[in-house]
Amino acid sequence: MRIDPTVLAAVLGMAAVTYLTRISGLFLAGRLRLQGRMKAAFDAAPPAVLTAVIAPMVLATGWPETLAAMVTALAATRLPLLATILVGVVAVVALRAIAG
């Protein structure tokens, strides 16, 4: 059970800034009036954030990943979440095998 002091310092620092980002909205939210365009912008936050995180894998890795992402998106319109993930993983393995 080894914990290096500098590892501990790094982890505590990472944890502290992460916690601040997580709770910051609680303190900012009361100052905003959400309606009209502002409300539309906030409603768009979930898909905008999630899409940005995976964009490199989807568009900047290779054609098998791009095509697998399209297959996954199609599957997501008809299948539950877990089945969608399975389809995506199987598709990427198959397409990577074809790409060689």
Add this chain to the structure above:
Amino acid sequence: MTRDLRRDALDGIRDILPPAIAAIPIGLLCGALGAAKGLSPAEMALMCGLVFAGGAQFAAIDLWSWPVPVATLVVSTLLINSRHILMSLSLARRTGHFTWAQRLLGYAVLADENWAMAERRAAGRDLTPAYFLGMGAFFWLNWVVWGTLGAVVGAAIGDPARIGADFAFTALFIGLVVGFWRGHRSTFTIAASLVTAALVYHLAGPPWHVAAGALAGIAAAWLAAEPEEVPA
């Protein structure tokens, strides 16, 4: 402990189960990569438990060296997790009826997946503390267990790309994004975020693509909103 509380907590666990299963290979991979960089299982457990942020942990492990570049790791983590500001700002609308203790505890484990599920739940009915905290506790424990186990078994896992495990995270997020699709205006948001993030990733590299793509998607939604929705 009333029946309602238990039912809501179980609802939360049921909703987070698919992302929790998808997190198994991702957690194992994260732990294995950490072990390869020289982190002990105890240190991985500490990181998973206290930081609890997959993307930021992968980036930190990628940047990891000895002596530990503490400031670099903290700044990288802050940049990648700055998206949490938008997420908590958005979800704060739904948790006004929580006590402060429930908010400070529940938001401590706010991650993309449980946040997305909480937003989806809140769109249909009231988001309860039991649902949010039950889901959060389960998802947190799940990540700590698999991340730590990954550090224990380490290299035995082999190349994760061979079994497509590296794509599980992407497929999960695609499923969540499709769940948020609300007509053509969502298409503008998703397209703007996707193209901007990929472009910034190409030009500036990680972690800048996350904030850039998120803001582009939100800007697109702001521009695409109907004029009559604009307050007079």
